[in-house]
Amino acid sequence: MSEPRHDGLPLPDQRLYFLLQRAAHQLRTGVDRRCLAAAGVTTAQLGALFAVHDEPGITQQGLARVLGLRESAVTGLVARLTRAGLVARRPHPREHRAVVLELTGDGTAALAAAxxxxxxxxxxLRELLGEGGFERTAAALHRLAYWEP
Structure with missing residues (x-):
């Protein structure tokens, strides 16, 4: 419990890391439910689909970089997306051991549905965070996402 303010009300929780973890969990589980209902994909899968859409010719290594994940995690993610028919693997035009990821028609439809x-x-979120709060929060989270402590 935090110390009371001068007006007797408790100060907001100042454990920023805890709050970020809690908010991330709350947002992910809620949005996962909604994205699964609307498009049949989770937010993790949706992030990968957006990356493949936004960067034509992306490799699994490139996808790992964009998503901030280890390549081993992306290998499993891409395998699930491929089995679901949302992404196709094609031979890389210049690197014989690499593959290029492409959205399938179903992958494009999942993005449109989501x-x-x-x-x-x-x-x-814009309503919850108030005027200018959404943009300020997005900017702060972007700085935190790319910060190297």
């Missing part, structure tokens, strides 16, 4: 839900979710 977009309205993502837009609704962002609108809810």
């Amino acid at each position: 977009r309205p839900e993502i837009e609704r979710f962002n609108a809810e």
